Every structure is written in C-alpha cells, then in structure tokens.
Amino acid sequence: MRKSSFMRISKSISLIIFLFVCNNLQAQNQSYSTNSKSDFWRNVQFGGGLGLGFGSGYTDISITPSAIYNFDQYFSLGLGAQYTYIKQKNNYASNLYGGSIIGLFNPINEIQLSVELEELRVNINLDGSNSNSQDFWNTGLFLGAGYRSGNVTIGARYNVLQDDSKNVYSDAFMPFVRVYF
Incomplete structure (x- = not known):
C-alpha cells in the first residue's frame, strides 16, 4: 500500500x-x-382564578393566571398576573393590572402558609369628570394561611401594606381559594 x-x-x-x-x-x-x-x-403547576360579578349597573371581571415551581414537598415559588375590570354605571370604570410573586410553605400536607408581593397599576376613570380620574401604583404584601386538600387551598390572607387612601381593596383581610393543577 x-x-x-x-x-x-x-x-x-x-x-x-x-x-x-x-x-x-x-x-x-x-x-x-x-x-x-x-x-x-x-415540578411546575399552573392555576389561577376567574372572578365574575354582575349586578344592577355593576360589572366586575377578574382574571388571575399563575404558575408555581415546587422545589420539594415543602417549598414552592411562583409568578402571577392579574387583570380586573370594574364598572359602576354612571359612576366610574376601573382597570387594574399587574403581577405578583408568591412563595408557599407547606409545613404539613394540610397546612399552607404564603407570602405574596403584588404590584398593580390602577386606572380609575370617574364618569363625567376627567379631572377626578386617578392613575397610581398599588403595592400589596400579603401573608396568608390556608387548609390544603389535594390541589385546592382555602384560607385567608392579610395585606400588611394596606393603604386606605388608595381604595384598591376595601379591607386588608381577605379570603382566598387557590387551585393549582
């Protein structure tokens, strides 16, 4: 060769x-x-909420998708988005939109503790008067606890940064139902 x-x-x-x-x-x-x-x-779960409220001249529509990552059986961390439209006929219309970061801790399978930081842009347009319209950011820090069964948690949360001069939420204490699939 x-x-x-x-x-x-x-x-x-x-x-x-x-x-x-x-x-x-x-x-x-x-x-x-x-x-x-x-x-x-x-390890990712998706969930969120959908709220619909209708009355005599009143409309309230809320969409809040979210996702969490389960690090283990005890800790989860996630992100959420929120959009809410509220209209009171002949009074005002409001748009709220923003996001949140949520941390979940499950010390035992049935108990869920949560911390959620929420930042919302609030636009309120009063009917008949542009000078009274309001645009501002609202920050909420919620501490919560709930009973968990499977993918559903029912509980209550408290906004430690509640500011009554910015009427985004009427009360600092509010119940919740949290569902993740």
Whole structure:
C-alpha cells in the first residue's frame, strides 16, 4: 500500500471515528437536556382564578393566571398576573393590572402558609369628570394561611401594606381559594 493511499484511508477512518464520537456526545447531551426539561416541567403547576360579578349597573371581571415551581414537598415559588375590570354605571370604570410573586410553605400536607408581593397599576376613570380620574401604583404584601386538600387551598390572607387612601381593596383581610393543577 502506498503512503498516499494509507494517508487517505487513515484520514477517512479518523473522520468516521470523530463523527461517531461527536454524534455520541451530541446524543448524550440531548438526552440529558431532555431529562432536565422534563424534570423542570414535572415540578411546575399552573392555576389561577376567574372572578365574575354582575349586578344592577355593576360589572366586575377578574382574571388571575399563575404558575408555581415546587422545589420539594415543602417549598414552592411562583409568578402571577392579574387583570380586573370594574364598572359602576354612571359612576366610574376601573382597570387594574399587574403581577405578583408568591412563595408557599407547606409545613404539613394540610397546612399552607404564603407570602405574596403584588404590584398593580390602577386606572380609575370617574364618569363625567376627567379631572377626578386617578392613575397610581398599588403595592400589596400579603401573608396568608390556608387548609390544603389535594390541589385546592382555602384560607385567608392579610395585606400588611394596606393603604386606605388608595381604595384598591376595601379591607386588608381577605379570603382566598387557590387551585393549582
């Protein structure tokens, strides 16, 4: 065998081995990333709330989607969004929108403690008067406790930053129902 043939064959074999090794490494990398993604999504739960209230000349619509990541059976951390539309006929219309960060702690399976930081943009338009319209940010820090059964928690939370001059919530203490799937 001549030297040029030998070089060509050895280069071809080296190239085949190199491609085989690279393909193997890539397959292992894809397998690892697929498992880590599935592990991540296996620990994510989605939930939220939908509120509808109608009365004589009154409309209240609220949409609050959220997602949490369960670090283990005790701790979860998540994000939420909120949009609320309220209208009182011949009085005012209001839009509230924003987001929140929520931390959950389950010391035992049936008890859930929560801390939630909420930031809302509030737009209130009074009918017949643009000068009395209000636009402001409202920050709430809620401490809560609830009874948990499966994916549902029923409890109460308290806004430690309640500011009665900014009437976003009529009371600092409020009940909740939290559902995550």
